[in-house]
Amino acid sequence: MKIEKIPTEFEQARPIMQTIEAAGYEAYFVGGSVRDTLLHKPIHDVDIATSAFPEEVKQLFHKTVDTGIEHGTVMILDHGIGYETTTFRTESTYQDYRRPDSVTFVRSLAEDLKRRDFTINALAMHEDGEIIDLFSGLQDLDNGVIRAVGNPEERFNEDALRMMRAVRFASQLNFTIETKTTAAIASHAELLEKIAIERIQVEFVKMLMGQAPQMGLTDFLETGLYRYCPGLADGQDLIERLRRLDHLQLASEVAVWTVMVYLLDLDHVKTTKFLKAWKNSNQIIDATHRANAALHGIMQDSLDNWLCYETGEEDLMTAADLAALLGKTVDQSALMAQYQALQIKAKGDLEITGQDLMAAGVQPGPMMGKLLAQIERKVVNNELTNEKEQLLRFVRDNK
Numbered sequence: 571m572k573i574e575k576i577p578t579e580f581e582q583a584r585p586i587m588q589t590i591e592a593a594g595y596e597a598y599f600v601g602g603s604v605r606d607t608l609l610h611k612p613i614h615d616v617d618i619a620t621s622a623f624p625e626e627v628k629q630l631f632h633k634t635v636d637t638g639i640e641h642g643t644v645m646i647l648d649h650g651i652g653y654e655t656t657t658f659r660t661e662s663t664y665q666d667y668r669r670p671d672s673v674t675f676v677r678s679l680a681e682d683l684k685r686r687d688f689t690i691n692a693l694a695m696h697e698d699g700e701i702i703d704l705f706s707g708l709q710d711l712d713n714g715v716i717r718a719v720g721n722p723e724e725r726f727n728e729d730a731l732r733m734m735r736a737v738r739f740a741s742q743l744n745f746t747i748e749t750k751t752t753a754a755i756a757s758h759a760e761l762l763e764k765i766a767i768e769r770i771q772v773e774f775v776k777m778l779m780g781q782a783p784q785m786g787l788t789d790f791l792e793t794g795l796y797r798y799c800p801g802l803a804d805g806q807d808l809i810e811r812l813r814r815l816d817h818l819q820l821a822s823e824v825a826v827w828t829v830m831v832y833l834l835d836l837d838h839v840k841t842t843k844f845l846k847a848w849k850n851s852n853q854i855i856d857a858t859h860r861a862n863a864a865l866h867g868i869m870q871d872s873l874d875n876w877l878c879y880e881t882g883e884e885d886l887m888t889a890a891d892l893a894a895l896l897g898k899t900v901d902q903s904a905l906m907a908q909y910q911a912l913q914i915k916a917k918g919d920l921e922i923t924g925q926d927l928m929a930a931g932v933q934p935g936p937m938m939g940k941l942l943a944q945i946e947r948k949v950v951n952n953e954l955t956n957e958k959e960q961l962l963r964f965v966r967d968n969k
C-alpha cells in the first residue's frame with residue numbers, strides 16, 4: 571500500500587531520508603506518526619528508523635546532537651527542524667520489566683519492528699509513501715484493533731508500561747483490545763508495580779482524556795490493571811462509575827483529577843495525598859482543589875461569590891463541565907455571568923493598597939493584612955463598592 575498524499579511533516583523530512591539512502595543505508599518513518607497519518611489524525615513527532623549506526627548517521631550530516639546515542643538515537647538538525655533518527659535495534663532480555671539490559675543495533679527493519687508494542691505501531695513508511703506492514707497492522711487499523719506484535723506476554727515482559735499504553739490507545743482511538751492481548755494484560759497486570767508512577771500517570775491521563783474513555787476503562791477494570799495504580803487498589807467502584815457516565819469527555823488534566831477525587835469523595839487532606847501519590851505537580855494539585863471545591867458548590871447549589879472568586883475562571887469552567895457530566899442541570903452562562911459580575915477577580919484589583927492604608931494611619935503588620943482581607947471579602951460579596959473613597963471610609967471606621 572502506498573500513501574499518495576504525504577503530510578507536509580514527512581515531506582520536510584524527505585531530504586534527510588534521501589541522504590541516508592544515497593549513502594547505501596535504509597531509512598523509514600516509524601511509530602505513531604505513521605499510525606496517525608493512516609488514521610487521518612494530526613501527527614506529533616516524526617520518528618525515523620535507519621539501518622545506519624549512530625556514528626554512520628553522524629558522518630552523513632553537518633549538525634547532529636546525541637540525544638540518546640546509547641539507544642541509537644541521534645537528532646539531525648541540518649534542515650532547521652530536528653529529526654530523531656534511531657538505529658534499528660533489538661533489545662535483549664529485560665530483567666526489570668522496564669528497560670532492556672542492552673540494546674543491540676541491527677541492520678534489519680523486520681528485527682526492529684518485531685520488538686515494537688502493537689501492530690498498529692509497528693508500521694513503517696518509506697519516504698515515497700510506501701507502507702511496510704509485516705504484522706497486519708493495516709488490517710488492525712481498519713478493524714480498530716489493538717494487538718500486541720507476536721507474543722503479547724513477551725511484549726509486556728519487555729516493558730510493562732505497554733499494558734497501560736494498550737488501554738490508553740483503546741480510549742484515544744476508540745479501538746478494541748484483541749482477546750489474547752487482553753488476557754496477557756490480565757495475567758501480567760501486577761508487573762505494573764515495576765513501572766515509575768510518572769510514566770503510568772501519563773498513560774492514565776491520556777486514557778481518561780481520550781475520545782472514547784469507556785473503551786480503555788472497560789479493559790482497565792476487567793484486566794485488574796487499576797489495582798496496581800496509586801490509591802486505586804479498591805478502585806473498582808470508581809472505575810465502574812466513571813465508565814457508566816454518559817458522554818464522558820474530560821478536557822484537561824485538572825478535569826481528570828477533579829472527577830476522580832470527587833467520585834472518591836476525598837477530603838482536602840486525602841485529596842492531596844492521592845494526587846501526590848500519582849506524582850502530580852503542585853500546580854495541578856492546587857487547581858484540582860479549587861475545581862473540586864467549586865464542583866461541590868455547584869452540586870449542592872451553594873456556589874457563592876466567594877467560592878467563584880477563589881476558584882477563578884478556568885477551574886470554575888472545569889467544575890461546571892464536570893457538574894453537567896455528573897448529571898446536574900447547570901446554567902453555564904448564568905455561572906459565567908456570576909463570575910464576570912465580580913467586582914474584583916484578584917486582590918490586586920482592589921482600588922486600595924497597603925500604601926493607602928498606611929496613609930490612612932493603619933500600622934503595617936497583621937492588622938493591616940486582616941483589614942485588607944476583610945475588604946477583599948466584602949468587595950467580592952458586594953458589601954462594599956470597589957471604589958477608593960468608599961474603601962477608605964471603611965478603613966477609617968474600622969481601624
Ligand SMILES: Nc1ccn([C@@H]2O[C@H](COP(=O)(O)OP(=O)(O)OP(=O)(O)O)[C@@H](O)[C@H]2O)c(=O)n1
Nearest residue numbers: 601602603614685686687688691692729731732
Ligand atoms: N513502550 C513502548 C513505547 C514505544 N514503542 C514503540 O515506539 C513508538 C513511539 O513511541 P511513543 O512516541 O511513545 O508512542 P506513539 O505510538 O508514537 O504514540 P504517541 O502518539 O502518543 O506519541 C511506538 O509507536 C512503538 O512502535 C514500543 O514499542 N513500546
Ligand SMILES: [Mg+2]
Nearest residue numbers: 601602603615
Ligand atoms: Mg510518538
